[in-house]
Amino acid sequence: xxxxxxxxxxxxxxxxxxxxxxGFIGSNLARRLVALGAEVSVVDSLVPEYGGNRRNLDGVAxxxxxxxxxxxxxxxxxxLVAGQDYLFNLAGQTSHMDSMTDPQTDxxxxxxxxxxxxxxxxxxxxxxxxxxxxTRQIYGRPDxxxxxxxxxxxxxDVNGINKIAGESFHLLYSRVHGIRATALRLTNTIGxxxxxxxARQTFVGVWIRRLLEGEPIEVWGGEQLRDFTYVDDxxxxxxxxxxxxxxxxxxxxxxxxPPVTLEALAQLIVTANGGGVYVVxxxxxxxxxxxxxxxxxxxRLIGRVLGWKPRTDLRTALARTLAYYRRELRHxx
Amino acid sequence: xxxxxxxxxxxxxxxxxxxxxxGFIGSNLARRLVALGAEVSVVDSLVPEYGGNRRNLDGVAxxxxxxxxxxxxxxxxxxLVAGQDYLFNLAGQTSHMDSMTDPQTDxxxxxxxxxxxxxxxxxxxxxxxxxxxxTRQIYGRPDxxxxxxxxxxxxxDVNGINKIAGESFHLLYSRVHGIRATALRLTNTIGxxxxxxxARQTFVGVWIRRLLEGEPIEVWGGEQLRDFTYVDDxxxxxxxxxxxxxxxxxxxxxxxxPPVTLEALAQLIVTANGGGVYVVxxxxxxxxxxxxxxxxxxxRLIGRVLGWKPRTDLRTALARTLAYYRRELRHxx
Numbered sequence: 001x002x003x004x005x006x007x008x009x010x011x012x013x014x015x016x017x018x019x020x021x022x023g024f025i026g027s028n029l030a031r032r033l034v035a036l037g038a039e040v041s042v043v044d045s046l047v048p049e050y051g052g053n054r055r056n057l058d059g060v061a062x063x064x065x066x067x068x069x070x071x072x073x074x075x076x077x078x079x080l081v082a083g084q085d086y087l088f089n090l091a092g093q094t095s096h097m098d099s100m101t102d103p104q105t106d107x108x109x110x111x112x113x114x115x116x117x118x119x120x121x122x123x124x125x126x127x128x129x130x131x132x133x134x135t136r137q138i139y140g141r142p143d144x145x146x147x148x149x150x151x152x153x154x155x156x157d158v159n160g161i162n163k164i165a166g167e168s169f170h171l172l173y174s175r176v177h178g179i180r181a182t183a184l185r186l187t188n189t190i191g192x193x194x195x196x197x198x199a200r201q202t203f204v205g206v207w208i209r210r211l212l213e214g215e216p217i218e219v220w221g222g223e224q225l226r227d228f229t230y231v232d233d234x235x236x237x238x239x240x241x242x243x244x245x246x247x248x249x250x251x252x253x254x255x256x257x258p259p260v261t262l263e264a265l266a267q268l269i270v271t272a273n274g275g276g277v278y279v280v281x282x283x284x285x286x287x288x289x290x291x292x293x294x295x296x297x298x299x300r301l302i303g304r305v306l307g308w309k310p311r312t313d314l315r316t317a318l319a320r321t322l323a324y325y326r327r328e329l330r331h332x333x
Numbered sequence: 334x335x336x337x338x339x340x341x342x343x344x345x346x347x348x349x350x351x352x353x354x355x356g357f358i359g360s361n362l363a364r365r366l367v368a369l370g371a372e373v374s375v376v377d378s379l380v381p382e383y384g385g386n387r388r389n390l391d392g393v394a395x396x397x398x399x400x401x402x403x404x405x406x407x408x409x410x411x412x413l414v415a416g417q418d419y420l421f422n423l424a425g426q427t428s429h430m431d432s433m434t435d436p437q438t439d440x441x442x443x444x445x446x447x448x449x450x451x452x453x454x455x456x457x458x459x460x461x462x463x464x465x466x467x468t469r470q471i472y473g474r475p476d477x478x479x480x481x482x483x484x485x486x487x488x489x490d491v492n493g494i495n496k497i498a499g500e501s502f503h504l505l506y507s508r509v510h511g512i513r514a515t516a517l518r519l520t521n522t523i524g525x526x527x528x529x530x531x532a533r534q535t536f537v538g539v540w541i542r543r544l545l546e547g548e549p550i551e552v553w554g555g556e557q558l559r560d561f562t563y564v565d566d567x568x569x570x571x572x573x574x575x576x577x578x579x580x581x582x583x584x585x586x587x588x589x590x591p592p593v594t595l596e597a598l599a600q601l602i603v604t605a606n607g608g609g610v611y612v613v614x615x616x617x618x619x620x621x622x623x624x625x626x627x628x629x630x631x632x633r634l635i636g637r638v639l640g641w642k643p644r645t646d647l648r649t650a651l652a653r654t655l656a657y658y659r660r661e662l663r664h665x666x
Contacts, residue, residue, distance in 0.1 A: 157509075172491065
């Protein structure tokens, strides 16, 4: 196990850009980096269907430079990346269903804009260190469990295809152009500041909302196994990956505590809430074609190489998340 | 081995659209389809750096509808695909080097436009049958030889990443939306009507040109093993794939006669030409990073499923190609 990194030494006084920085993971990362003494800028499009929410920087907004801009707006990219020490590249369209109904938008954000960001780095800041937010969605329906980084990529939706391209561009630019980049393949990430308006970011978001509004949770299927990373653990992985040269040009899965079925998760969340109801429904027909079945990650590689491990158990993760939204609900509807 | 298909029965009177139809393989396919009695339309951008050349339809131009249009011009696509029985989708940017110096253009053609073509089919002609020209480039440096369809995809350049996305979109639309599509992963294809101005389509093109102009051929490295498909054999594969329901939603490698080293190929081509000189040069530095080393395909799957096999040996392929360009050289410079 590698020695723990001194994050303050790595990040204090460093210039850091976060795309998607008003979003769920991006804003949690921004807050942590501010606490570590970094000079943080965020870019976010604030597209209403996506994860960006100004409330996510509540209390630290004065210490973060916020650019409301879309990564699809290429002419803005050179100025944004110039002079930055680190780029945490989290801007993305995350809805699998939206990627099927509006595939070109998914492509423009998750694939085309990623190449534009990398070109901007190549031409205007080749020294930058990048960590890219990839996704377990690119594996498709697993051949085996847990899924390690060697598992074939067989995307089941447009989002998966574009995320593969986005990830591949990062690794290619690292290998061929020397733009040091790492990709983290995230699984379901949960915690404060996630989108709860609907299921576009994660179904857990809309579950939280319904529980707090006294509505029953809808569990589709219920038997599927999933793993969940608490957002603080995900943030830790991004910080570790950016600061460690051993991560350059590599891909790592993030996982979490032992996987649970969706029905077990519903029970846990109802218990954590001190009450609530869930109903199990048949998996909707239109989503079945792009469903991946059971999934959980083998995340031992990032443990071995970077010393990361998930620290937050699922009960704690759910309790903290519920506590946040009990207080903040009205800012997230 | 499946029974041979009656191509005339499959294609006579059928409406066929070929993107990239003034290009190398596209035009050979168009000519064959005209001979089989199909109603052929071609779309080609005639971008000077690509493969399109009006001379490629010499003698049959009156029997083919030619649309000079770019697949990046989305509004034109619905009208082009509507009412067609078959779409042979061969429009592409083929230069690996160009994909590194101008990656966004490669993306717009090989990835973004492919999705637009499929969306046009989904919305305006969901009954169409598509064969997509993919490439061995997506495998990257082989782990083992010959390379079968199960080999991991590890693209070494921007072109490879975008072609994976383009191919994946076809397979996804087949699986999820029922748009019947097949992808053929082509290796080096050679024959009449290939681009010989430069090495943008295949290095064999520029070798032919230099030989016929009395200049020495430059062989880079020389030890690399490669396989070559003669264009008539490639055309046969496209025709078989489109007409056989067993090909729907599937991917097949095309190969050729036994592989040869590049130096052996240079010797063969000099002999076929009845004279000429080749020089072996060190592999250029800037290309080494995106070179794939040895490659040859395992093409037994398409043999088993569709009954395809390469019929033309390499000497014959080279002799026919040289004969064509001896006559036609001035139209291809």
